[in-house]
Amino acid sequence: MSFRTTPSVDYVEDVSPGSGALPPRAWYASSDAKSLSLNGSWRFRLSATADAEDDSFAAEGYDAGGWAEVTVPGHWVLQGDGAFGAPIYTNHLYPFPVDPPHVPTENPTGDHLRVFDLPSDWPADGGVVLRFDGVESCARVWLNGTDIGEFKGSRLPHEFAVGHLLKPAGNVLAVRVHQWSAGSYLEDQDQWWLPGIFRDVTLLHRPAGSVLDFFVHASYDHTTGEGTLRVESDVDGRVLVPALDIDVATGEPVTVGVLPWTAETPKLYDGELVTQGERVPLRIGFRTVALDDGLIKVNGEPVLFKGVNRHEWHPEKGRALDLETMREDVLLMKRHNINAVRTSHYPPHPAFLDLCDELGLWVIDECDLETHGFVEQDWRDNPVDDDRWTPALLDRAARMVERDKNHPSVVFWSLGNEAGTGRGLTAMAEWIHGRDSSRLVHYEGDWNCRDTDVYSRMYAFHDEVEKIGRRLDGGTGKRRELPFIQCEYAHAMGNGPGGLADYQQLFEKYDRLQGGFIWEWIDHGVKHPELGYAYGGDFGEELHDGNFVCDGLLFPDRRPSPGLVEYKKVVEPVRFEGDSTNSTVGTVRVTNRHDFADLSALAFEWSYQVDGETIEAGALNVPPLGPGESADVKLPEPSAQALGDESGWTVRALLAADTAWAAKGHVVAWGQFPVAARPLPSVPPTVRPVSGEGLITLGPATFDARTGAVNTIAGVLVEGLKLDVWRATTDNDDGAEWQTDTRYGALWRNLGLHRMHHRLETVEVGEDALTVRTRVAPAAREVGLSTVYRWTSDGDRLRLTVSVGPEGDWKLPLPRLGIRFQLAEADRVKWFGGGPGEAYPDTKRASMLDRWESSVDELQTPYVRPQENGARADVRWVELGGLRIEGDPEFWFTARRWTTEQLDAATHLTDLTPGETVWVNLDHGQHGIGSQSCGPGPLPQYHLRAESAEFSFVFSANEQSNSLIN
Template identity: 85%
Template structure:
C-alpha cells in the first residue's frame, strides 16, 4: 500500500503515471483473457479526499457498500442516490481555473474481488486494461498502487502479472469526476463519471504480440495490394485467401480486391509470434491528398456522413456490441457512408463494425476546450506548453489503438479547442507516425496543420463560394478539398435545407460532402418525463434540450430527419421524362456499379398502383447514366392523376439489409390531377339562428360553420401560428434573424379575429374578417366564401395583408375542430411529415394512419406532423379536397398546448381533434445551430387565395 495521501495527481496536467505505452487494440487472440465487467462494490464521496485509501488494502470489508455495474456511470445508477447527470454544451460546470477543480468533486471508489480461473496460465505476465474511465482514475491491485491516468475515452494498461494471486485478488479504482483532464474534455454531451468501458485482464505469454501496425495499400492502376505488418515482436503473417506467408516487417504484393465503404472487402489473416496468434482483418486501400482532392484507391470520395456520439438512454456511453451494431446497420440502411466519431475515439468494437459493414471514419481525438471561448481563449491548454505532453499522449493513444482499421481514413485532432502550439505538435506527431492517412481539425481555418479545409455550419452561399474557390484564405487552404464536418443541425423538427447542400456538394469537385450533427438524441430515460434533457436534474448550468439534436430518437427510432437524409444522399438518381416515356438512371456511388441492385417500376392512378414490373437497368459504373425506356402506361378507364414510381432495391440479401430493401426511388407525373369542381348551384337559406347551405349549417350571427352532413365541426378560421421549432427559435449566439422570437414578439401566437360582415348572397355565404395581433397595426384581411352544389361544400379563403409585414408567416391556412376522429386516410405526400425544405423524402401516394400516428414525438414538443402535397384527406367522417394541394396536420391538442409543453408527458389528449389545412408553411432550416431556411422557403405575407371542398365520407 502506498503511503501517498495527497491528491495532487488530480490537478496535474500530465496524462498520468504507471501506464504502459499505447499499442494496437484487438478484440481477441489465443491468449487467455478475463473480463472484470459486472457488479462492483461502490462508495461515493462528495469531495476529492473525503475517504482514505484503506479500501485498496487486502482484507478491507466493503460489505456495507453499494453496488454498481461496470461498465457504467454511477450517476445513472442507484435511482439518484449517486448524484445526477449534468449537461452543458460548452460551459464548464466548474470554475475555469486551470488546472484546478473544486474540492466538491464527486469521487467514486470501486472495488472488485476476483479469482483467477483454475486454468489460468502460471507462466508469462499479465496486463490490466481499462478501455474508458471518466475523468481521472487511480488504480491499486492487491494493495499495490499501479498508477493513475486521465484521458477518459482512451485505453490504459498496467503490468500486473507480478501481483496476481490464484484467488482473492483485490482491484481498487478511485475515480474522480473532475480533474485537470476535464479541461480537455469539454465536449457537447452529458458529464457522466464512472468506469464506462470494459475492464479486462489479459494474459501475456512469453513471446506474445506487442504493438503491431498493419500497412495494407492498394494500387488502383495495377489492382495489386501491398501488405507489410510491422511488429514489436518478430513473427509471421499469413493470409490464406491470398497465399501470403511472410515474416513481420516483410512486404508482399499480390492481386487483391480493395476495401472501400461501398465494397468493404476484408481478408482474414493471422499474426503469429512465439507466444500468441492474433486474428487480423485486413482491408487494402490507399488514402491520399491528390489534385486538391481526398482520394481513396485513386478516386475522389463524397462523404455522406454523420457525427456520432456514443449514447444509450439508460446506460449513457456504456454501449454494448449489439447497440453499436444497430447504429451501423441503421446508417447503412439509410445510405450513410461516413462517420465522424465526435468528439473522441469510440469503443474500438465500433470501428470493427465500420470495417466489416463499410463506413469511412474520421477518428477524433478526445480533446475539446470549448469553454475557453468565454474568455477569448485565454489560458487555453492547447496553446500552453505545459499541457502538450497530455495532448500528445491522447493523440498517441488514439492512433496506436486504432491504426489497423481500414475504415479510418482521417485522424482528427479534436474539436472546438481553438488553435495553438499543442495542436501543431499533435499534427506533426500524427503525420510522422502515420503518413498513410490524412489529418483533420475544423478549428484550423488557415489549414496550417491539416490536410483538408473543414468548417461547421457554413451557410449555403458561403459553401457555394468555397466550391468555386472564391472564398479567399491562405494559398494552402485554397488548394485543399472542403468538407462540412458539421452541418444540418438535427435538433427537433429538421434539419431543413439538406437537399440544397447536397446539390452544392455534387456540383463542385472541391466540395467532398459533410457530416450531419448528429446521430442520436441524448435523452435520459426518465420515469416521469419520458426522456430528460438539460435542466431536468437540477443542474446549476445547463443547455436544455440542445443535447437532443439527433437523426434518431433515444430509442434509435429514425426521425423524419433521417428519412429525409436517406433520400437526399441516395446513391442512385432516378429522373423521369413523362413525355418521352423514359427514366434516366445515374449511379452516384464512388466505387460500386449497380449490379447489386434490381429496379422496378409501378404506375399509380390517384395514388393507387394499377400495374408494376421489373425494369432492366445496366450495371452502370460509378458516375455513368443511362436512359431506360418505360413500358406503355397501362390502359385504365379512370381519368385521374397518373404517375410513375421507379425504385432501386437490393437484388439479394447483404450483410446490412435484406433483399428488396429500398435504396433509392423517384417519382414523376404522367397526367396532372383534375382539380375539384363544385358548381355553386345551391343557395344559402337563413333561418332563425342558422344558415343552411347544401349539407352545412352555419351560425347566422357569426357565419361560423357548425356542421357538415350532421357531423359537428369547429368552424375553420384563419390560422398563422405554429408551435415554434428549435430551428425557428434559433440559438442565443446567433445575430441573424430568429423568426420564432420575432413571431412571438409580433404577437402571432395571440391573433385576434374581428368579424366585419356575414353576407348570405344568391349563390354564396361570405364572411369578412380581419385577423391581427394585439398592439400592432398589421393585419390580414380575410374573406371566407362558401358555396355548394347541394352535396359538397366549397370554402375559398382570400387573404390580403395590411400594413408593413417585415417577417414571414409561420403558416397560412385554416384550423378546425372535429370530434370522434381517429383513422386518417389521405392522398398526398407521406408516409411521414414534410415541410418546404424537408420534403425530398415525401412520396406521393395513398396513406393511412391514426391521429396519434401522425405525431412526431420530438423530445421537446414543437410543430410536427405536417403532410405535404395533400390532394384529399378523410377523417372524422369528412373528406376534404384541396385546390391547390395543401399541408395537413391533425392532433389531439391545440397548437397553444403544444407550444406550452416542455416534454411529451405534458401533452394530454383532449376530446377534439384539431385539424390544420394549410396553404403554406414556412421552411424549417437548421438555425438551432446553423442557417435558417433559404429565402425561397420563406412564407411571405402576401395576397393568397386557396380552397377546400368538404363532403361526408360515403
Template identity: 75%
Template sequence: MVRIALPHDDVSPGTGCLPPRAWYATSDARALCLNGNWRFRLSPTADAEDDAFAADGYDADTDGRGAWGEIAVPGHWVLQGHGTPHYTNQLYPFPVDPPRVPTDNPTGDHLRVFDLPGDWPAAGTTVLRFDGVESCARVWLNGTGLGDFKGSRLPHEFDVGPLLRPGRNVLAVRVHQWSAGSYLEDQDQWWLPGVFRDVTLLHRPEGSAGDHFVHAAYDHRAGTGTLRVDADVRGRVTVPELGVDMATGESATVPVEPWTAETPRLYDGVLATAGERVPLRIGFRTVAVEDGLIKVNGRPLLFRGVNRHEFHPETGRALDADTMRADVLLMKRHNINAVRTSHYPPHPAFLDLCDELGLWVVDECDLETHGFQAVGRRGNPVDDDRWTPALLDRAARMVERDKNHPSVVVWSLGNECGTGRGLTAMAEWIRARDDSRLLHYEGDRSCADTDLYSRMYADHAEVELIGRGEDEGPEARRRLPFVLCEYAHAMGNGPGGLTEYQRLFESYERLQGGFVWEWIDHGIAHPAYEYAYGGDFGEEPHDGNFVCDGLVLPDRTPSPGLLEYKKVIEPVRIDGDGHAGVVRITNLHDFATLGHLSFTWSYEADGVRVADGPLAVPALGPGEHAEAQLPPAPPHAPEAETGWT
C-alpha cells in the same frame, strides 16, 4: 468553492501505464473479463476519504465509515442512483482555473473481487486493461498502487503479472468526476463519470506481440495490394486467401479487391508469434490528397456523413455490441456512408463494425477546450507547453489503438480548441507515426496542420464560393479539398437546406460532402419525463434541450429529418416522370456499380397499381447514367389519375 491542490490537478497524463498499442478483440491468449457487479461507494469530495479501502485485506462489509453498495461496470454511477448527470454544451460546469478543479468533486470508490482461474498460465505476464474511465482513475491491485491515468475515452494498461495471486484477488479503483483532464474534455454532451467501458485481464505469453501495425496499401492502376505487418517481436503473417506467408516486416504484393465503404472487402489473416496467434482483418486501400481532392484508391469520394456521439438513454456512453451494430445498420439503411466520431474515439468494437459493414471514419481525438472561449482563450491548454505531454498522450493512444482499421481514413486532432502549439505537436507526431491517412482539424483556418479545409455551418452562399475557389484566405488553403465537418443542425424541425447543400456538393468537385450534426438525441430515461435533458436533474449551469439535436430519437426511432436526409443523399437517382416513355438512372456511388440492384416499374391509376414489371437497367459504373425504356402505358379509364413509380 474552496480549492486545494490534489493529485488529479496534475496536468500530466498519468503514471504507471504501459505504452499504448493496437486493440484487437480476441487472440488465442487467455483473457478474463472483469465486467459485472462491483462494490461501490460515493464521496462528495475528492479528499473526503483516505485510501484505506485499497489496502490489502480491507473488508468493505466491516467498514463503518461509508456504506458500500453495488454498481454495474461498465457503467456511470450517476445513471445508477448515485448523484446526477450534468449537461453543458460549451461552458465548464466549474470555474475555469486550470489545472485546478473544485474540492466538491464527486469521487467513486470501486472494488472488484475476482478469482484467478487455477489454470491461469504462470509463464509470461498479465496486463490489466481499462478501455474507458471518466475522468481520472487511481488503481490498486491487492493493496499495491499501479498508478493513475486521465483521458476518458482512451485505453490504459498496467502490468500486473507480479501482483496476481492464485485464487482471490482484489482490484480497487478510485474515480474522480473532475480532474485536470476535464479541461480537455469539454465536449457538447452529458458529464457522466464512471468506469464505462470494459475492464479486462489479458495474459501476455512469452513471445507474444506487444504491438503490431498492419500496412495494407492498394495500387488502383495495377489492381494489387501491398501488405506489410510490423510487430515488436518476430513472427509470421499468413493470409490464406491471398497465398501470403511471410515474416513480420516483409512485404508482399498480390492481386486483391480493394476496401471501400461501399465495397468493404476484408481478408482474414493471422499474425503468429512464438507466444500468440492474433487474428487480422485486412482491408487494402490508399488515402491521399491528389489534384486538390481527397481520393481513396485513386477516386474522389463524397462524405454523406453524420457526427456520432456514443449514447444510450439508459446506460449513457456504456454501449453494448448490439446497440453499436444497430447504429451502423441504421446508418447504412439510410444511405449514410461516413461517421465523424464526435468528439472522441468510440469503443473500438464500433470501428470493427465500420470495417465489416462499410463506413468512412474520421477518428477524432478526445480533446475539446471549448469553454476557454468564454475567458478569451486565456490559459487554453492547447497553447500552453505544460499540457503538451497530455495532448501527445491522447493522440498516441488514439492512433496506436485504431491504426489497423481500414475504415479510419482521417485522424482528427480534436474539436473547438482554438489554436496553439500543442495542436501542432500532435499533428507532427501523428504524421511521423502514420502517413497513410489524412489529418483534420476545423479550428485553424490557416490549415497549417491539416490536409483538408474544414468548416462548421457555413451557409450555402459561402460554400458555393469555396467550391468555386473564390473564398478568401491563404492561397494554399484554396488548393485543399473542403469538408463541412458539421452542418445542417438536426434539432427540432431540422435539418434544413439539405437539398441545396447536396446540389452544391455534386456541382463542385472541391466540395467533398459533410457530416450532419448529429446522429442521436441524448435524452436520458427519467421517471418524471419521457426523456430528460439539461436542467432536469437540477444541475447548474446547463444548456437545456440543446443536447436533443439528433437524426434519431434516444430509442433510435428515425426522425422525419433522417428520412429526408436519406432521400437527399440517395446514391441512385431516377429522373423523369415516365410520360416520355423513359427515365434517366444515375449512379452516384463513388466506387460501386449498380450490378447489385434490381429495378422494377409499376403503373397506378387512381392510386391503384394496375401493372408492374422489371426495368432493364445496365450495371452502371460510378458516375455513369443511362436511360431506361418504359413499356407502353397499360389500359385505364380515360378520366383516371395515372402515374409511374
C-alpha cells in the same frame, strides 16, 4: 502495508496524462491468449470530495459489505435512482470555475471495488495486463494493495502490467474515480458530464513471445489492381493470409492482386500474425488514402462523404454501449445511405470501428480533446497553446492512433474539436503525420490549414459553401488548394434539419466540396420516469443548455426521425430523372451516384399509379452501371385501362439479395414522375344559402346566422373554423442565441402572431354564396390580414374559398397560413398525398406521393421537446372524422389531440394529455424549417411571405370513414 489517512490527490490537478500505464498499442483480440472480463457488479462508495476517504479500501481483506453496488461498464450518476448524484449537461460552458488546472473541492469521487479469482486454467507463466478502455475523468488504481498508477484521458485505453501482483484467488482490484480533474479541461465536448468506469475492464494474459504491438500497412494501387502488405511487429513473427497465399515474415512487404476495401465494397481478408507465443487474427483491408489534385482520394477516386457525427449514447446507460447497440447504429447508418461517420469528439469503443471495417463506413477518428469553454475568455489560458499541457495532448493523440491504426475504415485522424488553435495542436499534427503517413489529418478550428490536410468548417451557410466550391472564398494559398468538407452541418435538433437537398446539390456540383457530416446521430435524452426523456436542466443543474443535447437524427430509443428519412433520400446513391418531354414519361434516366460500386447488387422495379392506386407494376431492366454512369431506360406503355385522372410512375432500386446490413428487397432509392396532372375539384354554386332562425343552411352545412361560423358539415360537428397563422415554434424557429436578427420564433411572438384577434366585419348571404369578411391581427400592432371566407355548394359538397390580403408593413414571414378547426372525434385518417411521414417546404424530398393511412396518434412526431410536427405535404384529399376534404391547390394537413397552444407550452411529451377532440389544420403554406438551432435558417425560397393568397377546400361526407383498413 500501511495507508495514508489523508491521501494525496495532487495527481487530480496534475496536467500530465498520468503515471504507471504501459505505452499505447493496437487494440485486438488474441486467438489463444487468455482474457478475463472484469465487467459486472462492483462494490461502490461515493464521496463528496477527492480526499474525503482514505485509501484503506484498496487493502486486501477490506470489508466493503456495506457499500452499494454499481454495474461496470456504467456511470454512477445513471444508477442508484439518484442516490449517486445526477448528470450535468452543458454545450461548452465548464460546470466549474475556469481556473486551470484546478477543479472544485466539491469533486464527486467514486471508489470501486472488485474481488475476483483467476480461472483454474489461467496460465502461470508470462505476463498479465490490466486494461481500462474508458474511465471519466481521472482514475487511480490499486491491485492487491499495490498502487499501480493513475491516468486521465476518459475515452482512451490505459493498460498496466500486473502479472507480478496477481494470485490465484481473492484478488482485490480497487479503482478511485474522480469526476473532475485537470483532464476535464480537455473534455468539454457538448455532452452530458457522466463520471464512472463506462467501458470494459479486462485482464489479458500475455504469453512469453506474444505480440506487443503491430501495424498493418495494406495499400492499394488502383492502376495495377495490386495490394502491398507489410506488417510491422515489435515481436518477430510471420504473417499469414491464406486467401492470398501470403506467408511472409513480419516487416517484409509482399505485393499481390487483391480486391480493394472501400466503404461501398468493404472487402476484408482474414489473416494471422503468428509469433512464438501468440496468434493474432487480422482483418486486412487494402486501400490507399491520398490528397491528390486538391481532392481527397481513396484508391485513386474522389470520395463524397455522406456522413454523420456520432456521440456514443444510450438513454439508460449513457456512453456505456454494448456490442448490439453499436451494431444497431452501423446497420441504421447503412440502411439510410450514410457512408461516413465522424467519431465526435473522441475515439469510440474500439468494437465500433470493427463494425465500420466489416460493414463499410469511412471514419474520421477524432481525438479525445475539446476546450470549447475557453472561448468565454477569448481563449486565454487555453491548454492547447500552453506547453505544460503538450505531453497530455500528445499522449491522447498517441493513444488514439496506436489503438486504431489497423482499421481500414479510418481515413482521417482528427486532432479534436473546438479547441481553438495553438502549439499543442501543431505538435499533435506533426506527431501523427510522422507516425502514420497513410492517412490525412483533420481539425476544423485550423481555418488557415497550417496543421491539416483538408479545409473543414462547421455550419457554413449555403451561399458560403458555394463560394468555397467556386474557390472564391479567399484564405491562405495552401487552403485554396485543399478540398473542403463540412465536418458539422444541418443541425438535426427537433423538427428538421431543413435545406439538406440544397446542400447536397452544391456538394455534387463542385468537385472541391467533398460532402459533410450531419450534426448529429442521436438525441441524448435520458430516460426519466416522469418526463419521458430528460435533457439539460431536468436534473437541477446550476448551468445547462437545455435540450440542445437532443439534436440527433435518431430519437433516444433509436427510432429514426423524419430528418434521417429525409437524409436517406437526399443522399441516395441512385438518381432517377424522368423524361418530361414525353407525356407518358417513356424513359427514365438512371444515374449511379456511388463512388466505387456498380449497380449489379441492385434490382429495379416500376409501378404505375392512377389517383394514388397502383394499377400496374413490374421489373425494370437497368444495366450494371459503373460509378458516375447514366443510362436511359425505357418504361412500358401503360395499358389503356390504366389511364385516369392523375397518374404517374414510381421507380425503385432495391437490394437484389441479402447483405450483411439489410435484407433482399430493402429500398435503396426511388423516384416519382407525373404523367397526367389531377383535375382540380369543381363545385358549381348551384345551391343558394337559406337563412333560418339563428341558422343559415347551405347544402350539407349549417352556419351561425350572426357570426357566419360553420356549425356542421354533412352532419359532422365542426367548431372554431378560422384562419390560422401560428405554429408551436420549432427549435430551428427559435434559433441560436447568436442569430438575433433571424430568430423567427422570438420575432413572431414579439409581433403577436401567437395571439391573433379575429374581428368580424360582415356576414353576407348572397344568391349563390355565404361570404364572411374578417380582419385577423395581433394586439398592439397595426399589421393585419384581411380575410374573406366564401362558402358555396352544389347540394352535396361544400366549397370554402379563403382569400387573404396583408395590411400594413409586414417585415416577417408567416409561420403557417391556412385554416384550423375542431372535430368532436376522429381516429383513423386516410389521405392521398405525401407520406408516410411529416414534411415541410425544405424537408420533403422523402415525401412519397401515395395513398396513406394512419391513426391520429400515429401522425405525431415525438420530438423530445414538443414543437410543430406531423404535417403531411402535397395532400390532394384527406378523410377523417366523417369528412372528406379536397384541396385546390394541394395542401398540408395536421391533426392532433391537443391544441397548438398546448403543444407550444409543453416542455416534455408527458405535458401533452390527449383528449377526444381533434384539432385539424389545413394549410395553404408553411414556413421552411432550416437548421438555425445552430446553422442557417430556411433559404429564401422556403419563406412563407405575407402576401395575397387564395385557396380552397371542398368538404363532403365520407361514407366509408368507419370502415378504413388498418
